Structure formats: C-alpha cells, structure tokens
Amino acid sequence: MASHDDKGVKRSNMDDNDQDSKRIKRAENGDAAPEKYNPYLAHLNEDGNGNGTNGDFESPLDAFERHKTTAVQAAQAEDSELNPWTGQPHSQRYFDILKVRRDLPVHKQRQEFLDMYHNTQILVFVGETGSGKTTQIPQYVLYDELPHTNGKLIACTQPRRVAAMSVAQRVANELDVELGQEVGYSIRFENRTGPKTMLKYMTDGQLLRESMHDHDMSRYSCIILDEAHERTLATDILMALLKQIAARRSDLKIIVMSATLDAQKFQSYFYNAPLLAVPGRTHPVEIFYTPEPERDYLEAAVRTVLQIHATEPEGDILLFLTGEEEIEDACRRISLEVDDMIRESDAGPMKVYPLYGTLPPAHQQRIFEKAPEPLRKGGRPGRKVIVSTNIAETSLTIDGIVYVVDPGFSKQKIYNPRSRVESLLVSPISKASAQQRAGRAGRTRPGKCFRLYTEKAFKKELIEQTYPEILRSNLANTVLELKKLGVEDLVHFDLMDPPAPETMMRALEELNYLACLDDDGELTRLGGLASEFPLDPALAVMLISSPEFYCSNEILSIVSLLSVPSIWVRPNNARKRADEMKMQFAHPDGDHLTLLNAYHAYKGAETNGDDMKRWCHEHFLSYRHLSSADNVRAQLKRIMETHDISLVSTPFQDKNYYTNIRRALLAGFFMQVAMRESSNSKVYKTVKDDQLVMIHPSTSVTSPYDWVVYNEFVLTTKQYVRTVTNIRPEWLLEIAPVYYDLDTFEKGEIKSALTRITDKVKRRQAIKGSGSAR
C-alpha cells in the first residue's frame, strides 16, 4: 500500500496546487466566467483519454452555489443533453437508468435531504433495503459539494470489498462516466481512482489506513459511512475519529447511514444529529414461530424445509445454519428425503445448494442457477433450497427466495481477555439478525419466515443487536492503530461502545512486551514501523526483526502464508491422499517450515511454467489462497522497501538456514510458547497463561521437542495449539529477555525448567571461557 498511497498523497497535493491557481484565476475573472476552472475537466484535453472532449463547455453546474443547491436545480442538470461533469453527450442508457433512479423511494426526499444537509455538519440517514441510499445519497452530495470547485473528494465507505467495487460500477453507470475516472473505488490491492475522481467508494478499513497518514482526512469534503449498523471494528473507530475531526474541521461533513434498528443510538452518539428516514421497498414477510422450543434444531430445520416443499406454493427456500460441516450434513439429509418424497408422494424436484465462505467461488455461483423444472409436463413445480451460513445474511443476496427457515443460531467470534483467546462459538442470534434473515424472504414478492424458536424466546431471550466487533476482539492491533492515529488518551477516546478495561489493558500489555509501546504507553519507533503493516502486531514485529536473523525473505513468505486462509486442501473423499501430498512438503521441525516448503515448491513450479491451477490441484494445495498469499507478500515487500528493511537470506546450504528461521519466529511470538508437561506426555502447558493444550493433529512435526512456538490457540472439542515449530528454550532467554526475566516470572514448572536451562548455559559458558583462557 505504501507505494500507491505515496502516489495518492502526491497527487492530492498536486490537485490542491492546481486548484489554488485556478481559484485565483477564477477570482480575477469574476464568478460568472464559465471558463475551464475545473481541474478535473482540464485533464480531458491533456491526457488523451478524454475522447477529444472540449473542456470549454457550458455546464449547468456553473450556476450552482455550493451548499445552496436545490433538488430542482440538480434534476435539471441531470436532464440536460450534455453530462454536466464531463461535457460529453449523455447516452441513452443514462436516461433509461435515470428513469429508474427517480422511481426509488429516496428520490422523493431529495430536497428534504438537501435542506438537512445544508444545515448540519453531521447527519444520520436511515434507509431500509431497497431505498436506494447507497447509490443515490452520494450523488446528491456530489451535486451539492461540487468537488470541481475545491478539489476535495466525497468518500463513501462499505464494510466489504465486493460492495465497494460493485456500487462504484453502478454509480459510474448512473453518472454516465467511466469507472476509475470521476467515480472510482479503493480497496486493498486495488485502487481504481484517478486525478479526476470526485466520488470514491472504499472499504472502511481502507479509509482508516489512509487516515493514519492524514489525521484530518483533509482530502475529503464529505465522508459517508454506509452500513454503520454492521458495527465493524473499522467503522466504530472511524466514527470516533470523525467525531474528533469534525470539531477541528468545520468544513467537513459527515453522513452516517444505517438500517433502521439502531438509528437513535447513532443520533445521540453524534450530539443529537438530525435524522432522516426513508422507507425501503420490500414485500411483507409473514413470521411463524414454533409453539414449543426445538430440542434438535438441525433435525427441525430439515423437517421444516421438507414440509415447505410438500405443502407450500412455488418459491425457493433459504435455510440458515452455522458452519460447513452442519451444512453439508443437512444438504445430504434433505436430498435423501426429497428422493423419498418424489418416489412416494409425487413431490416436485428440489435442488439443494450449500453456501459458506470457504466454498470455492465457482461453487458459490451455483446458488444462482434456476430452480429445476417439474419432472414431467404439468407436474408439481421444482424448487431450490440454499443451506447457508450467515454469509447470506449480509454479504450475498439471492433473489427469488420466498421462504426462510431460521433456527436462530450462528457462529460468533468471542474474546476472553483473561486467557487471551479468541474463539468461535455457536450462539443465539440477535433480534436484528433475525429480522435481517426474515427480510431475505421478501425481496421479490411476499414471503414467509419460519423461526424454529418460540415467540416468547424471540421477545425475551434474544438480545436486540449483535455485540459490535470491538467488544468481541483482541484489540492489540486496534490500540496500535489508534496510537498511530494520534489518539493520546485511549481511556477517553469516545467510542460508541467502549470495550472492557481489561481488554484494553491486555492489548497495552501485549504491545509493551512487543516493544511497540514504551512503559509510558508511548509509541516506539518499532511500534510506528509495525503500524505501517496491515498485520497483527506480533507478525509485524517478527517481520521487522527478521533481518537480524538473516532470513527476512523467508519470514516475509511465512508471514504472508499465515495471513491468508489455510493453503492445505483436504477433501472429504481424498483425505489420505491429501495427507500424503502434504508429507512431501513436511519439515520435521515445524509447520511454519512446512508452509515455507510448500510455498517454495509453488514458486518453483511457477518458474517452471507449469499450469499452476492444475499443479495446485494435484498437490492438494489451494491455488486461490497461495496466489492471495503471493499478493500479500508483494504488498508487504513494498512496505519493507519503503522503510529500508533489508531482504536477506541465509544460504540454503548453510546448516543454520532453518535454525535462523525458527529463532526469528520467536522475535514476534515469544509469548506463544508451550512446554511439554513431561517427556512422554502429549500435553503441553502454555507459558505464563498455564493453559493445558495439545498439538493440533494437522501438524507435520514428527518428534516434538519439549518446547514449541505456536501461531494460534484454538478452542474446539479440546484446547489445541495450531501451526507449531520446535524451539530451544535457551533462545527464549536470549531473544526475549524482558518477557523471560526469571526474577519476575511466576513460580512453577516453567520457571524451574527455565532456571535449570540458564544455569546450564552459564556453566557451559564458564567452561568455554576457562577453556579459551588456557
């Protein structure tokens, strides 16, 4: 990100300078001059991409006054022959889309929106699905902010990349401009904006990253936070930051957009900002509850789907379950039962589709296939049922769903600051989630939602909103970001839902041990550097320290591989072969080293000119995740280069090649170390936390030493440490002397083991010393 961000900063300065000179010129000519005072339009003549447009055109916008425009004025400009932003003739498609846009619920309230926008700095906007807020509001702002007059951009954030990309494309079409020109988007790995860009869709995390180098967000005149009700970590931090920035920058406007449920909360958080609500456009959904609680929700879910198929009219079904295994199981059971139904009672055909995030994209696409035809002419209609995780609640919308089956559970991340463990737990959903799920049935016509819990449970037991991410996460990364963002006082940083003090303390403690924060809580040089990387602090510190261990190239690869989903593919019907393939890459001393071997093999085959998709398939490796790791690696490498972190390797023939890497792992992960309970035991105890753990069975470590460093702690049926590598305990005292300071170490087996080792090392050194003296 460093390189293109640098460009971004330079560019915006250029624009500003450009703008200044134009502004002066404009002042000389007086306000009426319709001359080309538009820095964006000026490029049309220069860069050769302007299709020969003449920048000297009379735009209806010339008569507009910033923050004083009306809906009528804007509509007239939109109706004109020539595009007011580019001077190009409007296409027929433009007018076709314009007609549709004017039919959106939000359109009726354009003037009302402008009146409010003109009179406030912060505005809360509430619009349900189908209101058109994501595409229209930024355009209404565009016609009022007139970015060509001050060179500042309008930003609209989204929690997900796909949304930022697809909405930007849609709005570019609506404005009849080319994507990446006047309208663009910016997401990790892809910046499709240019010197002419006025409206920029971006991920919330991307705006947060940007603001680390521009604390006032000075490039923007208006920032729109969309889908704020989702309460992502990035959105929560942005809201608190924007509250502060708004006090410093009276010229910055902020719009917070949300679905209805929590609107008042946003309003009061932003000093009782005015609120505008626009109805959505959805069909009614009838809700059914079970009279009695269900003992086995999976069984009940399968039964309900079959019952819908047998008794309800045509229409597709969406069933929400919690995870891959459960979904595959349910799909099998439904398919079997439907076969029986067809044989026994002449039911229509039903196609069953699983849907979850780790499913390859090509398989995900299958859910959009049409429902099957009746088995014979005039037979009972066919339908499809999609069995999905929460991914269908927000990320993916499927048209044609008429029936939703909601057992009321989802897997949620929870964080326990005491044990410092993040884990996934099947938990009851919130009322807001239940409503969102039900809404999925009413997108194309009136639908039905079957809740597999009682109405009483819905009212009394479900919480209103899912807890925001900030309350469910390890905040080490966030605290580091905030320090870099210049937030001095974390305790009084005005977050909408402040996390537990213990979570904050844990994060500060962790960053202090990593030497990212000093004892006064101030950002150190290392901390500043670590915050430049889009990584967890431990990974960043490991990467920054790796040149000292002569293996930064290798650690860079390992860090990238640890930053993407698992590269190992293990299909249910070929587990044994997959495990055998993995053995080819296995390094006896560590899973980190095994990952590295697989990556090197991958790069080798690539250089060989092999068909990489095929190669990966043959070797049971995920092409998707390996190429994504490659992408991450390139980004991290750029950041290392900009900060003069050298890329070095120990020669592969050197006997210390792997030892150096194993030692470097400890530079970041010295807090994630476990010691074997006794020499024959399979049980390990984690350092300082004293958790009893086993090594995850997926490991390739054949003969575990008494000490291992681990990448993650997973809590499932048992407590496991996953991705482990053998280490020598004396390295700990050498590489992390503060954390392993025996004077402050709590009494126990680990302390005594470490004490024995120190003594041994001392003795050895004494012998060596006396030996050389002789």
Add this chain to the structure above:
DNA sequence: GAGCACTGC
C-alpha cells in the same frame, strides 16, 4: 486424530 461464521488492512 481435528475441522475455518464473516469481514477488513
């Protein structure tokens, strides 16, 4: 001898 809800930088 297990199993990755979902995002994001």
